[in-house]
Amino acid sequence: MKDIKVLSVASEIFPLVKTGGLADVAGALPGALAGEGVAMRSLVPGYPGVLGGLAKSDVVHRFADLFGGPAQLLAGKGAGLDLFVLDAPHLFARYGHPYTATNGIDWSDNPARFAALSRAGASVGQGLVPGFVPDIVHCHDWPTGLTPAYLAYDGGPRPGTVMTIHNLAFQGQFPASLLASLGLPPDSFTVEGVEYYGSIGYLKAGLRLADRITTVSPTYAAEIRTPEWGMGLDGLLKTRAADMAGILNGIDLSVWNPAGDAHLAARFDARRLAARARNKAALQDRMGLAVEPASLLFGVITRLFWQKGLDLLLAALPTLLQEGGQLALLGAGDKPIEDDFHAAVAAYPGRIAFTRGYDEGLAHLIQGGADSIIVPSRFEPCGLTQLCALRYGAVPLVARVGGLADTIIDANEAGVAAATATGVQFAPVTADMLDAALRRTAALYRDQPTWKRLQLNGMKTDVSWQGPARHYAALYRDLIAARRARSGSQR
Numbered sequence: 001m002k003d004i005k006v007l008s009v010a011s012e013i014f015p016l017v018k019t020g021g022l023a024d025v026a027g028a029l030p031g032a033l034a035g036e037g038v039a040m041r042s043l044v045p046g047y048p049g050v051l052g053g054l055a056k057s058d059v060v061h062r063f064a065d066l067f068g069g070p071a072q073l074l075a076g077k078g079a080g081l082d083l084f085v086l087d088a089p090h091l092f093a094r095y096g097h098p099y100t101a102t103n104g105i106d107w108s109d110n111p112a113r114f115a116a117l118s119r120a121g122a123s124v125g126q127g128l129v130p131g132f133v134p135d136i137v138h139c140h141d142w143p144t145g146l147t148p149a150y151l152a153y154d155g156g157p158r159p160g161t162v163m164t165i166h167n168l169a170f171q172g173q174f175p176a177s178l179l180a181s182l183g184l185p186p187d188s189f190t191v192e193g194v195e196y197y198g199s200i201g202y203l204k205a206g207l208r209l210a211d212r213i214t215t216v217s218p219t220y221a222a223e224i225r226t227p228e229w230g231m232g233l234d235g236l237l238k239t240r241a242a243d244m245a246g247i248l249n250g251i252d253l254s255v256w257n258p259a260g261d262a263h264l265a266a267r268f269d270a271r272r273l274a275a276r277a278r279n280k281a282a283l284q285d286r287m288g289l290a291v292e293p294a295s296l297l298f299g300v301i302t303r304l305f306w307q308k309g310l311d312l313l314l315a316a317l318p319t320l321l322q323e324g325g326q327l328a329l330l331g332a333g334d335k336p337i338e339d340d341f342h343a344a345v346a347a348y349p350g351r352i353a354f355t356r357g358y359d360e361g362l363a364h365l366i367q368g369g370a371d372s373i374i375v376p377s378r379f380e381p382c383g384l385t386q387l388c389a390l391r392y393g394a395v396p397l398v399a400r401v402g403g404l405a406d407t408i409i410d411a412n413e414a415g416v417a418a419a420t421a422t423g424v425q426f427a428p429v430t431a432d433m434l435d436a437a438l439r440r441t442a443a444l445y446r447d448q449p450t451w452k453r454l455q456l457n458g459m460k461t462d463v464s465w466q467g468p469a470r471h472y473a474a475l476y477r478d479l480i481a482a483r484r485a486r487s488g489s490q491r
C-alpha cells in the first residue's frame, strides 16, 4: 500500500525533456519509490516535448494570469509517468533547450518561468488538486527553489519540503527588483529568506527554507560544505548540516541493460562478455576510428564544460596515444573545448574521434563498446556515466571527487588483492595525475585476467534505484514523523 504522497517538482524529466542527470533522477524516482510505499507525481513545465508526450490529460486547474498570461494545470500520463504539466504557453511553448534560446543565452524571462513552476508546485502542495494533496513536496535544483519560499511565506498549513541539489554550480540568481513581481513579500528579502548577496537566490531560498536538503552523493554533501566547492553556499549548508543527507543516484536498469539494449551491435551480459568485441568494432567503425580489436578504447560521454575536466584530458592525450589508446568522445558544450577536440581529431585521425551533439543511441554503443569510460570531472555531484559503465563492463577511470569517489573502487594493490576493485581513481584532479591514471589503466588492460575481473566486479555492483529509493522513502517518513511530533508538541 502506498501511504505517502509526494509531489516532485522538476524542470526536466527523462525521457520527455533532458539536459543532464537531473532529468534521469526525476524520471526514475517515481517508479523506484512505488515499491517503497510512496506515490510520487511529478510537476513539470509544459514544453512542447512534454505536451506532445502526454497521452491523455485533464485540466485540473486554470490560472487566469500566471506571470503574464493564462495557464492551466494538466494531469495525465506521459511516458509512463504520472504527471502534472504546467501548460503556460507564454512561458514554455518554446522548442529546444529548456533554459536557453538558440543563441545559447538564458531566456531573459527565466525568473518568471521558473517562479511560475515553483508557484504551481507550492499551490499543489497546498491542496490545489483535491485528489492529490501531498505529504511532501520534493524540489530539484534552482528552477524549483522558490517552492519552499512560497510555502513558507504564504503561511497556513503546508506539506513537508525537501530540496535536492543536483549541481550547486547552477543557482538561479536574479535582481532584487523582481521581488514583488515574483509574488514574494518584502520581509522575505533577508538572509533568512530569499536574499543572496543582494540578489534573489532561487536555490539559496530553497536551501534556506526547505525542511530537508539532499544532494546526490555523501562525498559531494561534504564537499559543498567547504569554501572550495560550496560556491558561496558553504556557510549556509554548514548551518544546515543536521538536515542534510547525501543519497546516491541509481540508473534505470531497464534503459541501461546490456542484455537487451537495442542500440548495441551485440547484446551481452557477464557470461557473454566476449560479445563486447562486436560493439567495439561497430563503435570504432561508426566514429571513424581504426578498427583494432586490441587497442585500448576509451570513451567519454559528457557535457563539454569546465566542470567536466576535458582540458585535463586534452593535456593527457599524448599519454593516451603513447599507451596505444584510442578515444571516442561524445558531447557538446563550450565552443573552445569543442574546437580543441576537433583539432585533436584532425591531428590524430583514426585514433581520436569526436561526435559533437547529444545522441542517446551512440551513448549506449560507447558504453557497450569502449573498454574504459573516462570521467575526469573537477567536481561531480554524483555522475551517471560511470554507473552505466559499471553495468556495461566498461572499466571507469574517474577523478576521486563527489559521487565518483563513492561509486568506484580503485584498482590499487589492496583493491585488486581483495578482488573488489571496479575501476581506476585519480587525485588530485590534475593533468599529471590523469596521465598517471591512464598509464595505470593501460597496464591493467595488458593484464587481461585482472581486467576481466574489474569488468565483472563492476557488472555485479548494484547501481539500481532500489537502494536510493529506500533512502528517500526513509527520509520522507522521518520528515513526516518529525513534523507530526513538532505540531503535537506545539498544541
Ligand code: ADP
Pocket: 019, 020, 021, 022, 024, 167, 301, 302, 303, 330, 331, 332, 357, 358, 359, 360, 363, 382, 383, 384, 385, 386
Ligand atoms: P551531468 O548531469 O552533470 O550532465 P551526469 O553524469 O550526472 O552529468 O549525467 C549525464 C547524463 O547525460 C548521462 O545519462 C549521460 O549518458 C547523458 N549524456 C551527457 N552528454 C550526452 C551526450 N552528448 N549524448 C548522450 N547522452 C549524454
